[in-house]
Amino acid sequence: MNSNKPQFSFLKTKLSIPLLRPALVSRPRLMKCLKEGMARKLVLVAAPAGFGKTTLLSDWAHRDDCLVAWFSIDRNDNNPLLFCSYVIAALQNMDKNIGKAALNMLQSPQPPPLESALITLINSMAPLKHHFALVLDDFHLVDNGKIHDALSFLIDHLPEQMHVILTTRADPSLPLARLRARNQLTEIRAADLCFTTEEIAELYNERLRLDLTLDDIEMLGARTEGWISGLQLAAHSLRKHSDKSGFIEKFKGDNRHVVDYLGEEVLNHQPERFQKFLLQTSILNRLSAPLCEAVTRQSHCQNLLDELDKADLFIFPLDSERKWFRYHGLFADLLHQRLRRFHGDVVKDLHHRAYEWFLANGHREEAMGHALAAEDYEHLAVLIEEFADSIWDRDMLVDLLRWFDALPEKTCSSRLNILIYHARSLNMAGRQEEAEKKLQAAEQLVKSIRAESVDVPALNSDHPGRLNKSEILGRIATIRAFISAYKGDLSGIKHNARIAIVSLNERDCMWRSVAATTLGFAHGWSGDGDMMSARFAFAEAIAVSELGGNTFFHLFARSCLAHVDAFQGRLKQAEAALRELLQFAEDNDLHLTGMTASIVSSLGLILCEKNEIDEGAVLVREGLGLAEQGFDIVTLAACKLNMARVLFYTNERDQALELIKEIENMACEYEVPPWIIYVTSALKAWLWLRCGRQEDVAKWVAEQELECDSVINPRRETEYVVLVRFLMVQGRYDEADQWLDRLIAGAQAGMRVISLIQMRLLKAQIYGAQNKLPAALDELRLALYLAQPGKFVRTFVSEGKPVAELLEQVINKDASVGSESQRGYSHAYVKKILSAFKTEPKSQTNTCLNEPLSDRELEVLCLIAAGLSNKEIAEKLFVSLNTVRTHTKSINAKLDVHSRTQAVARAKELDLL
């Protein structure tokens, strides 16, 4: 099975430190500033365009022996996932061991919240010994709030050896005031970057050999205000003028904006072929000789580029091989403006040529940008469709919206694929109504087409070919199933997912995986508890994702199937499957995704069920640890729930209740799925029962309106089971029995074997309590029969002494029955369960009190321990005998005992006396 194709391929030029400019002036005072900055968290280099920020930093990076990770930001990096991925890639350039796991997390189909990836990244940098800097060049180009948040987070948790350096044209929305106050910020601003007279003198006379007088230099400095871009332009102009002083006088007297004046000067002095070249290529974000030849239809572009590079005029190289260049920002603007003004009619053509070249050379996003600028919407639509086809990640899908928005209405409404992909993105962005409208438009379009096969390319590499009508309707149904899943509309999911699975082309693997998995959830433990249907759906997803080579979905579907296996009592198969998945994830470096957390946690729970509590607890704890690294809320809640169950087994009730409280708090803030809430609630009530808090359980039963439900909701099955336990504790056996009959019918229908075992055991206890021994043993035999294949142990042990006693009886009774098949269970198995009972800690009672004794009760207890009778206690405390009796009753209830001696013993155990 091949692994996922990576989502991003990094442009190396964005990650390399820009090459040194020729004729650099040394600026020791600024270098000193930067050095000081390396003792603080953040260096901010903020100044408008053309002040030499990048030059300064690249000079420093080349000189200082400090390690530097560099990221040149451009407009397209405004996506949080992409941005963070690039940051990690930049750091990896510096040290390839950094952030591997973090990058995997970001590039997985279900990326976690950014913060958790950042935490992983930060942790991976802890062992680094040397100080290093992360340079983010042109930070003003990202205005996405999430990126600012992520960077703030990084700065807040910055490892000691790490320093962040930002260059920007506008102060970023980061907590600068706070950093300033804590002396964690170094600022280099426009005033600092302005060239002093000395520096200008060094540049002009020493580096450029222009031989100017001090007066001239001062005048230039004043006129340009020390702005290096202006000074450079002036230098170029000065070369062409024999009367330098005259030029400077004229320059001084002219009011025009420096760029205007000098830019034109310089441009006009260029030979014609240069001028044409410059104007035509100004539409490009980056230039290379072959690209320029395509756009200008001139040959020998490499020579032109080399000359411009040597003259340090207008362009600078992006890589050390000098293959790719970029225009200095201001000149690009100047050129572009001129182009539009004087040759506006050719602009679109130029963009079209650029689009063709980028497309032919495999740079899709840039091709899209130029297609848009060329207003070539048809071609753009094709590219968008290709791009969109492989994306299922939420953030990327939302990011796609800007492309859809750029298309005119006409193009959007006439292309089926655009309509469908647009609907999908709208859905991810929470704009369900608009998504629905697009889907309806798509359906209308399909209907209106006469021919049977619709001319819509499938685009997917798994399915080279064209889709027919039914297959398109299948895709539409898939998106509808997706939308229903968001709304929690179970019947909507089932209806649409079924249509999808039936209609989609059998090789349209990605879409089928999505449809099948969604359906599986609708049927499974989070839906209507129909394990068989869930099984079919997940099996379908497994087959299909394997066919399509979609590793992530494949893993995910297999883990879901393992859960179904567990529910159906097939613990052995579930355990084997989960172990295999873990190994696979490990082998493929996927071991830190949220899915691993849930796999590990589930595996641990299975081990606990087999009564391998120690190993099981370790795994469940490990799973929780993985989940706590901030992954997905649902995984975290589920792992906490599993941990609470383990604590229940080990009788650590306080911790279990605390954890349950945490889950409840999560449910207040986030969208925790209902099934987790119900199971958690049931566990809480069971714990209360164990502690003897019957009143609390009674209140809970009333609050949850359990007795009022005429129809049993399968999702709430665990709660109903606790209701049955409650009724049993109260001695209301007949009622309990009636509930069990209904519950058993439901569990049988859904094939939820784990539940069935529990229910049979409860029935056995009811009959046992009613002295209907034969019936009790029959139920027990049924339970054993169901439980033996999976070797369930814990489920029995959790029931406590009554079941242990019944087990002894059944062994005795069936001693004479010959074969295992006649009995329905094996002796060995029962013996195993019984020995598990024996290794349970003796006291089945509280390890500590959940409802503490009141001061008064404590007083009474002390007197009881001292050997006083009730009457004597009443006299001593000046209360009535009845009052003392009430107190002793309460004491006994709270301590879960039935006599004075027991109460004293228990109190001593709990260190109350």
Add this chain to the structure above:
Amino acid sequence: MSKDDAMKNHSKVPFQYRIKVKGCLNQEWEHWFDGMAISHEGAYTSLKGKVADQAALHGLLDRIRDLNLTLVYLEHLKNTT
């Protein structure tokens, strides 16, 4: 006209802005600034014209920043339409 349409129209009504920057810009830059009229006032340049909405205004300001022009004054003029 529904309430939605009315609200949409309201945010679509263009505003007149006058922006003053230091230095003198060529008339030719008008094209760059979305058709704003460029006039000179001494050592300063004035850009005046219709701006579609706030987003467009910020786009303009970005372009001014990118040209390293010093922003001196920004005025919202009464709607003359």
